[in-house]
Amino acid sequence: MSVDTVIAGGTLVTASGTREGALAIDGGEIVGVGDEAALPDADERVDATDRLVMPGVVDPHVHIGDHVSIDSYETATRAAALGGVTTVVDFAWQAYAGAESPWDEPAPLLDGVEEKRANAAEALVDFGLHGGILREDDDLFAELEDVVEAGVTSFKMYTAYDYGLSHGFMERVFERLAEHGAVGLVHSEDDSVCEARTERLRAAGRDEPEAYPESRPDYAEAMAAEDAVRLAREAGAKYYGIHTTARASAEVMERFREDGSRVRAETCVHYATLDDSVYAELGTLPKIAPPIRAPDDVEAMFEYLRRGVLSVVSTDHVAAARADKEDRPWWEGPFGANGVQRSLPVFHDEAVNERSFSYPFLVRVMCANPAETFGMPEKGTLDPGTDADVVVFDPDATHTVTAEENASKADYSIYEGREVAGRVRKTFVRGELVADDGDVVAEPGHGEFLEREIPEWGT
Numbered sequence: 185m186s187v188d189t190v191i192a193g194g195t196l197v198t199a200s201g202t203r204e205g206a207l208a209i210d211g212g213e214i215v216g217v218g219d220e221a222a223l224p225d226a227d228e229r230v231d232a233t234d235r236l237v238m239p240g241v242v243d244p245h246v247h248i249g250d251h252v253s254i255d256s257y258e259t260a261t262r263a264a265a266l267g268g269v270t271t272v273v274d275f276a277w278q279a280y281a282g283a284e285s286p287w288d289e290p291a292p293l294l295d296g297v298e299e300k301r302a303n304a305a306e307a308l309v310d311f312g313l314h315g316g317i318l319r320e321d322d323d324l325f326a327e328l329e330d331v332v333e334a335g336v337t338s339f340k341m342y343t344a345y346d347y348g349l350s351h352g353f354m355e356r357v358f359e360r361l362a363e364h365g366a367v368g369l370v371h372s373e374d375d376s377v378c379e380a381r382t383e384r385l386r387a388a389g390r391d392e393p394e395a396y397p398e399s400r401p402d403y404a405e406a407m408a409a410e411d412a413v414r415l416a417r418e419a420g421a422k423y424y425g426i427h428t429t430a431r432a433s434a435e436v437m438e439r440f441r442e443d444g445s446r447v448r449a450e451t452c453v454h455y456a457t458l459d460d461s462v463y464a465e466l467g468t469l470p471k472i473a474p475p476i477r478a479p480d481d482v483e484a485m486f487e488y489l490r491r492g493v494l495s496v497v498s499t500d501h502v503a504a505a506r507a508d509k510e511d512r513p514w515w516e517g518p519f520g521a522n523g524v525q526r527s528l529p530v531f532h533d534e535a536v537n538e539r540s541f542s543y544p545f546l547v548r549v550m551c552a553n554p555a556e557t558f559g560m561p562e563k564g565t566l567d568p569g570t571d572a573d574v575v576v577f578d579p580d581a582t583h584t585v586t587a588e589e590n591a592s593k594a595d596y597s598i599y600e601g602r603e604v605a606g607r608v609r610k611t612f613v614r615g616e617l618v619a620d621d622g623d624v625v626a627e628p629g630h631g632e633f634l635e636r637e638i639p640e641w642g643t
């Protein structure tokens with residue numbers, strides 16, 4: 185018997201440990217792990233000497249297309265492939281009547297799911313969808329079960345912006361999510377605090393980018409997070425705190441987390457690797473919500489990651505053009521920053537090289553935990569029988585980030601000029617090589633829509 189591919193000579197890294205060894209891949213799945221001599225012959229042998237061989241990154245928080253991002257599925261998933269990201273979870277939206285609605289007319293969430301699923305024709309890596317709830321109508325409850333059955337097993341709500349939901353409606357949603365075992369995600373910032381502070385800063389002429397974080401303070405995030413997590417807990421729903429940025433809100437998550445079976449949370453690469461000095465350096469380019477925080481908050485992200493209160497590191501990838509972000513007061517430009525092409529090298533450099541976290545930690549927070557949290561048992565692991573989503577990573581190669589290499593349509597990087605150790609050499613998605621040393625080598629359409637399972641959250 186022979187198999188398609190053997191990746192040999194490197195160090196295998198999983199959530200539980202590292203070992204020298206080889207991987208055998210056949211028919212898009214991992215079929216063997218162990219000493220190369222004990223594995224079958226292969227049509228192709230990939231030499232991974234001095235390299236890490238790890239599961240592909242699972243990024244559960246990206247935005248592609250719609251009303252928020254200029255990326256197409258092809259450009260965003262090219263960036264993902266180059267960055268060692270083999271699965272992303274994007275958003276399918278409910279449309280409402282309003283300026284920021286994805287479409288002009290109110291439309292059900294299932295329409296959003298169907299629209300996004302069609303992007304498999306363009307995708308290079310696999311993708312799932314969260315359902316985005318943007319209006320308070322009972323039609324949601326009529327379709328919720330069908331959306332879950334379509335493999336969309338987590339739902340995002342906002343407390344801010346013109347599509348923020350009331351606590352009363354959020355509670356109803358959490359109750360229904362609890363019935364289905366689905367996960368609730370909440371963008372938590374207290375809207376009236378952020379709006380009022382923005383108005384005061386505007387009135388005072390504080391148009392310098394350094395003033396932006398003052399408009400959306402850490403306590404506004406912690407206040408809204410506490411309300412949301414309380415509602416989820418009362419309803420018995422699984423709660424996932426997305427983009428936790430600050431010590432104040434991580435403390436809230438810890439207080440409500442108990443055994444971890446109902447409350448989980450992520451931070452994003454930029455909240456763990458950049459502090460608010462970026463606004464003096466890069467102006468409005470890093471305008472994201474919540475904002476990038478103070479140095480003590482960066483320390484807090486690693487403290488809470490170490491304790492497991494924060495268990496996932498994502499990107500919140502959003503593509504915008506430099507010209508739309510710059511040369512205007514910070515309150516006028518769009519939110520968001522692109523990051524999916526850099527997340528693994530940048531977070532690896534900070535966590536492993538600068539802070540001495542282990543490689544298995546890296547795999548837990550970027551691969552295994554997001555896969556398990558969002559019902560993707562085929563992902564985030566090197567176990568035989570699972571999808572052969574594999575990254576060959578050179579932990580020692582240094583590289584200076586430049587936006588010129590962006591595959592995303594975004595023509596800037598908030599990591600511009602940062603020298604990082606760690607480079608993605610090869611990315612495999614279900615056994616097919618999709619990126620090879622900085623070049624995308626697969627055709628659009630290799631990516632598949634993932635119908636996610638209802639996740640089981642243990643401790």
Ligand SMILES: [Zn+2]
Pocket residue numbers: 245247500
């Ligand atoms: Zn987001």
